[in-house]
Amino acid sequence: MLPISFVEGKGFREFMAFVEPEYTVPSRKTVTSRLEKLYDDGACDLHTQLASANKVSLTTDSWTALTTESYLTITAHYIHNWEVHSAVLQTKAMSERHTAENLSIVLTNATDQWGIGGKVSACVHDNASNMVLANTGLDWDSQPCFAHTLQLAINDGFKLQQINHVISSCNRLVSHFHHSTVATEALKQKQQQQNLPEHKLVQFCKTRWNSIHNMFERLLEQRWAVSAVLSDRTVTKLSDARTLEQTDESWTVMEELLPVLHSLKCATTALCGEFGVSISMIYPVTSTLLSKHLKETPGESPKVTKFKQTVSASLERRLAPADIRNASKVAYIASFLDPRHKHLRFATEEVRRAVKAAVSALLSSPDSERDLEDAAASNEPEPSAKKTKSDCLSASAIAVLFGEDYSGETHTTHTTELDNYCQDICPPLHTDPMTWWKANDCKYPRLAKLANTYLGVPATSVPSKHVFSAAGLIVNRLRTRLHPEHVDMLIFLNKNMA
Structure with a gap:
């Protein structure tokens, strides 16, 4: 995870001389060659493991590094001895446009390179049109990422004007406290006076819908402390207070919407694990959401009812088969x-x-x-020593005596x-x-x-997305000249050999 030139740093060499005076720190080139050898050995072992797998499924996603270079990561998943195994196959730099044809070529080349051509059962990816088309017509089934599908359905609900107004209003309120040190300090004092947890407000992030759940949850927890700060004219101007103060109706919507968002967040969390979360859970979880958590509740706000209806309709449209043959x-x-x-x-x-x-x-x-x-x-026992004539006669007599169906098999x-x-x-x-x-x-x-x-x-395609965090640490500002082949090698070692 560190620049390889780190081993040639003066401070590191002085440190190692103190820790182990007899040890000679290898040079940057030596470390690089050893990493390349480790990668070759790891790739060879993975080839062997994939060759023994009955079927393999893939996940894939693209990301952009700090250097503005675009990469496509492919991970493999298979079952061996009834244990689920996962591995990062490659992180391919893509200088060409991300058209469906180019993506399809990269995926096909990867399966050929790793010797799994004809063994891939499905590829899980996001709902981008180019990725969907890239997996259409290949030797495997194209499967959209359930987490992305669920997010798109929930975002359809957030786009409702009345719900979107509440989200925007809450986001402005949280931004005010995040940008004002005076308001933040006043909030701490009000929390202490009211014996509330000294928690900071949570900001909404557009790329993570569950941050809205977290924002609503924290605002409801700190409602009276926030209101106290907004009503204090020594801290908040009257004009700002009028803009930021939430109406009773907004608080009601947040309170009623929170359990619904909590259920949706649980569904996302349950299906976004990196290991042991099979595609078999998608329809049972979706059915539970539609029949229980997204059902209209008597006495709830019309805004919440409309949100449930919109998300339900979007989920059904995105996951229902086009016809019975599907x-x-x-x-x-x-x-x-x-x-x-x-x-x-x-x-x-x-x-x-x-x-x-x-x-x-x-x-x-x-x-x-x-x-x-x-x-x-493969399960048949090894042939035993040569049987004698008497052994064969005994076996024949036993078969006649008891009958062939005696064992019940x-x-x-x-x-x-x-x-x-x-x-x-x-x-x-x-x-x-x-x-x-x-x-x-x-x-x-x-x-x-x-x-x-x-x-x-x-x-989901979460296994591919989890690579991004490691990649962000590898391709950092100190390693902007790192060659794409070495990026692939280091990510492979970091995710597979750790």
Whole structure:
């Protein structure tokens, strides 16, 4: 995370001479060559891991460095021994325009470079039109980031004139306290007098909708301390107070809107984890939001009701399949293969039938049967020593005596396996689907193969976005001349080898 030339600094060398006089600090070139060797070894290991994976899913997102260079980060996610593994594949510098064609070429080259061509099941990305088109027509399913979809739906609600007026008014109020040291100090005094927590007000950030939730929550907590500061003419001018003071109606809207925003924030937080958050959770969470948290409540403000209706309509429009044939999309199949949600209670009966038919078709495909045969062959015990004639006669006599069906084992078809899975009891919601499948993969071998593919698809492109924080520390003002290849190398090492 530091400039490599740091090892040649006078202060660092004096420090190391004091700590370990016998140690010779390597030069910048030596450290660079060692990092390159470490990267080569790490890339080779990752190649091996990806080669052993049944299916791989990708997430991708673009970002701009301090040097105004544009990069595209690609991460890979797969399940091995019923554990979800993630890795940063590459951070590619893109000097050309971010057209759908150029993005598609970068994604395809990355899969070929890492030896996962034909193994990618889905790619999760934001809702930008160029990214959507780039993933259309490729060998994998294109999946929009649920966090971005939810944000777009919530922003549709914030665009309502009455709600937007409250947000703008609160934002001006918070800005006043952030830009006035006198008002900030007065707020501290009022908090002490009223025995309120000495918390600062939270500023709204346009790129993070949940900052509105935090702003409303903090203002409601500090309402009377803020009002006391605004009514103190030694601190706030009358003209400023008239502009900044919130009406009772605005406070009511904030109070009623806060529980709704809290539920939406919980949904975002639950699905934005970097590990173990599968795409199977998207529709169950959305259904809960629509049927419970975004339902009209008797006696609530018309503004809040309108906000709920707008967000609900936007979510339904963005996530509903265009037609019943699209009900077999990755997210629906993943929910079906998640034992907690296999009954698809959030979907219509027509969608349930379509999803089950899609899964049945996948199970009966030649590729599925071939994978099952390969798995069975790999689990067969090693051949023992050569059997004698008497051993064969004994085995034959035992078979005749007890009959072939004595063990109770029967050959199940994919239809029987699918029916048994549907009739099996759903585990509790807190159950880890990976743990459940690890215990039941022998019971449902064909479905386990599908679960290994679909449950490894992330719900959001957050893994790619998390790279940005590390990248911001690597490509800083002290490293503006860092070569793009070394940026890729350092991010790879920082995220995969830590």
